[in-house]
Amino acid sequence: MNKISVIIKREYITRVRKKSFIIMTILAPLLMASLVILLPILMTTGNKDFKKIAVIEDGSDLFVNALHDTKEADFEYLPGANVNELIKTFDSKGYYGILYLSPEAINTPQLYSKKQPPIGILEYIQGTLQKEIEKKKLLEYNIENLDSILKQIRTTVNLSTQLVDESGVATKTSTEISMVLAYILGFLMYMLVFIFGAQVMRGVIEEKTSRVVEVIVSSVKPAQLMMGKIIGIALVGLTQFMIWVVLTAGAVGVVKATVLKKSDMTEITQNFSQNVMTENPMPAAAQSAVQTNPDLAELTQIFDKAMNQNWILIIFSFIFYFITGYLLYASIFAAIGSAVDNETETQQFMLPVTIPIILGLVVAMGTMTNPESSLSFWFSMIPLTSPIVMMARIPFEVPYWQIALSMMIMVATFIAFVWMAAKVYRTGILMYGKKSSWKELWKWLRYSG
Amino acid sequence: MSLFEARNITKQFGTFTALDNVSISVPEQCIYGLLGPNGAGKTTLIRIINQITGPDAGELFLNGQKLKPGDVQQIGYLPEERGLYKKMKVGEQALYFAQLKGLSKAEAMRRLKYWFKKLDIVDWWGKKTEELSKGMQQKVQFVITVLHEPRLIIFDEPFTGFDPVNANIIKNEILFLRERGATIIFSTHNMGSVEELCDNITLINKAKTILEGSVDDIRSKWAANEFELVFSGDVKIQGNGQYMILAQQFEEGRSTIRLKTTENVSGNEILNSVLKSGTLVSFNPALPSMNEIFIRVVESRN
Numbered sequence: 001m002n003k004i005s006v007i008i009k010r011e012y013i014t015r016v017r018k019k020s021f022i023i024m025t026i027l028a029p030l031l032m033a034s035l036v037i038l039l040p041i042l043m044t045t046g047n048k049d050f051k052k053i054a055v056i057e058d059g060s061d062l063f064v065n066a067l068h069d070t071k072e073a074d075f076e077y078l079p080g081a082n083v084n085e086l087i088k089t090f091d092s093k094g095y096y097g098i099l100y101l102s103p104e105a106i107n108t109p110q111l112y113s114k115k116q117p118p119i120g121i122l123e124y125i126q127g128t129l130q131k132e133i134e135k136k137k138l139l140e141y142n143i144e145n146l147d148s149i150l151k152q153i154r155t156t157v158n159l160s161t162q163l164v165d166e167s168g169v170a171t172k173t174s175t176e177i178s179m180v181l182a183y184i185l186g187f188l189m190y191m192l193v194f195i196f197g198a199q200v201m202r203g204v205i206e207e208k209t210s211r212v213v214e215v216i217v218s219s220v221k222p223a224q225l226m227m228g229k230i231i232g233i234a235l236v237g238l239t240q241f242m243i244w245v246v247l248t249a250g251a252v253g254v255v256k257a258t259v260l261k262k263s264d265m266t267e268i269t270q271n272f273s274q275n276v277m278t279e280n281p282m283p284a285a286a287q288s289a290v291q292t293n294p295d296l297a298e299l300t301q302i303f304d305k306a307m308n309q310n311w312i313l314i315i316f317s318f319i320f321y322f323i324t325g326y327l328l329y330a331s332i333f334a335a336i337g338s339a340v341d342n343e344t345e346t347q348q349f350m351l352p353v354t355i356p357i358i359l360g361l362v363v364a365m366g367t368m369t370n371p372e373s374s375l376s377f378w379f380s381m382i383p384l385t386s387p388i389v390m391m392a393r394i395p396f397e398v399p400y401w402q403i404a405l406s407m408m409i410m411v412a413t414f415i416a417f418v419w420m421a422a423k424v425y426r427t428g429i430l431m432y433g434k435k436s437s438w439k440e441l442w443k444w445l446r447y448s449g
Numbered sequence: 450m451s452l453f454e455a456r457n458i459t460k461q462f463g464t465f466t467a468l469d470n471v472s473i474s475v476p477e478q479c480i481y482g483l484l485g486p487n488g489a490g491k492t493t494l495i496r497i498i499n500q501i502t503g504p505d506a507g508e509l510f511l512n513g514q515k516l517k518p519g520d521v522q523q524i525g526y527l528p529e530e531r532g533l534y535k536k537m538k539v540g541e542q543a544l545y546f547a548q549l550k551g552l553s554k555a556e557a558m559r560r561l562k563y564w565f566k567k568l569d570i571v572d573w574w575g576k577k578t579e580e581l582s583k584g585m586q587q588k589v590q591f592v593i594t595v596l597h598e599p600r601l602i603i604f605d606e607p608f609t610g611f612d613p614v615n616a617n618i619i620k621n622e623i624l625f626l627r628e629r630g631a632t633i634i635f636s637t638h639n640m641g642s643v644e645e646l647c648d649n650i651t652l653i654n655k656a657k658t659i660l661e662g663s664v665d666d667i668r669s670k671w672a673a674n675e676f677e678l679v680f681s682g683d684v685k686i687q688g689n690g691q692y693m694i695l696a697q698q699f700e701e702g703r704s705t706i707r708l709k710t711t712e713n714v715s716g717n718e719i720l721n722s723v724l725k726s727g728t729l730v731s732f733n734p735a736l737p738s739m740n741e742i743f744i745r746v747v748e749s750r751n
Contacts, residue, residue, distance in 0.1 A: 006548045211528075211532030215593070218500075222501075430502075
């Protein structure tokens with residue numbers, strides 16, 4: 001046991017001292033934070049790539065001024081222009097496309113363009129024309145004060161979902177937040193398992209190619225060396241993850257502070273933490289701040305809903321699935337590393353290992369639209385994909401028995417994989433110049449001590 | 450009494466037999482040569498002694514006791530395929546390996562200082578391994594191998610990569626370790642160093658022991674009935690009923706003749722019959738080199 005700790009210490013310290021580790025650990029949250037800040041800015045300043053669209057109406061003027069310039073496109077009404085002529089020259093005249101409207105076929109307007117137009121423009125044109133035509137049809141009924149009536153009946157519906165538990169307590173949730181969370185959790189799990197698993201493989205190959213390994217295994221058991229390496233790198237991963245959590249939380253705090261007013265800020269943040277524990281409704285002070293500023297209201301609501309997620313469960317299962325998923329994949333990676341003489345030879349082994357990870361990621365992304373589907377269920381049970389898929393499902397509330405079952409399968413599988421990997425590893429690390437294959441690995445698995 | 454003993458070791462990899470009923474017995478404070486052509490099974494035997502792999506059949510004893518996992522601390526091993534972590538500093542690395550052998554950090558530090566000073570490599574302590582030449586790395590590896598003062602040390606080709614000066618330094622260190630009580634198993638293809646260093650040997654070929662015993666016994670046994678005579682001047686001798694001529698040559702005013710006697714013919718009888726042929730300069734029983742024995746034994750088996 002003492003020797004494993006010597007190995008863990010070396011694996012941990014040599015990695016944590018590396019410049020690349022320090023840079024990544026500090027830079028990644030900064031990048032994340034700047035993404036969080038920059039993304040909304042980029043989205044609101046919009047697309048600088050304006051498109052000019054010519055609008056031609058065939059022998060009528062029903063839609064003059066109906067289409068207004070948007071962020072994506074300008075509409076230029078050309079009365080009396082000939083569509084057949086313009087169709088040959090619109091490109092050189094600086095138009096992106098021609099919208100052709102004809103009273104005979106009022107429900108089927110045409111948009112001519114050189115390239116496939118973006119969906120946003122299409123939706124805008126369709127929606128506007130639809131409303132305009134409906135309005136025109138209504139006008140024919142000669143209703144008095146039609147404009148004010150229309151204004152009065154205009155409504156926007158904002159569907160808010162509430163989850164009810166057995167005791168009847170309702171919690172405000174947001175499907176969007178669950179989706180974002182599912183995406184982040186699934187992707188983060190994928191990245192961490194893959195990055196640190198591959199580090200184990202590189203470490204094993206380094207020891208093998210530099211021929212250090214035979215000296216070491218004359219002092220410790222190969223399985224001890226393998227576990228020491230896997231655990232050491234896991235600790236590196238957890239260290240990095242913890243620093244990221246702290247730094248990201250700090251960065252988000254700074255962002256919040258710049259968006260929210262300072263005075264409201266302190267009270268709101270104070271109560272956020274309470275909300276997590278007790279699920280209190282928003283405090284009065286925050287509510288009054290909300291009423292005065294609608295932007296702030298939306299933001300506060302988002303935070304409020306985010307805080308209603310079951311964070312304790314999320315963090316616990318994330319750490320659990322990271323550790324077990326990592327152990328599972330790291331042991332496979334260690335076995336592969338032991339079987340090859342250099343890194344380029346790993347490629348033939350990588351595909352069968354990468355497929356389940358990628359498959360997990362794809363299913364996890366699909367999970368966000370339908371977390372209860374049987375596909376999501378089964379992939380969150382299969383141990384090679386469950387860390388990613390289950391993490392994507394948890395923000396949508398998964399029955400506890402499913403989480404428990406998935407975790408049990410995970411534990412049983414990782415133990416089996418570590419055991420098998422240790423057997424392959426023991427033979428592989430001392431085998432040089434042999435062309436290895438899955439068949440060869442299977443043979444090594446059955447060699448006796 | 451023998452310090453280390455391996456009895457009837459058999460090891461198979463799939464259908465391939467690496468060791469077939471091999472036994473060795475290494476006396477205390479002996480330098481024991483483990484010889485054999487490439488692929489004979491030497492490395493497998495060494496790995497079994499180091500408990501890196503286990504035998505399929507057979508037993509191992511250290512100091513009369515059955516070999517157990519904790520005994521790795523009493524064994525030092527310098528493998529043929531050896532290396533160090535390239536990016537790690539020499540000193541840190543030596544400390545790491547010492548701790549893996551069970552030494553405390555402070556004790557390892559004290560002994561490392563002694564050895565680094567003795568081998569004149571103190572300046573390398575803070576250097577990365579990749580900055581060192583191959584010979585320099587070998588010196589560090591030698592220190593790592595012997596640092597925990599093992600009772601049994603296994604050297605697999607310890608002299609490769611060394612220049613003659615450093616090879617001599619290492620040779621003297623090996624002899625010094627033996628003086629201080631260590632027992633050494635020494636595997637090499639360099640038969641010159643076997644004659645120089647080894648007391649006993651075992652020759653393994655194709656997974657089986659084909660020759661074993663003390664170096665002196667083996668050489669005189671193989672030398673049986675061969676003599677080398679040197680005359681001044683060009684002298685030729687004819688074979689007769691007592692002996693036959695193996696080789697004769699004339700070079701720089703001297704004739705060297707090798708002959709083999711039939712059984713029960715003593716040196717004196719040969720001397721009597723050749724003395725008249727010319728002026729005898731020297732007369733020796735011809736001991737074959739270990740190299741010759743090695744080649745002859747292995748080839749006769751193939």
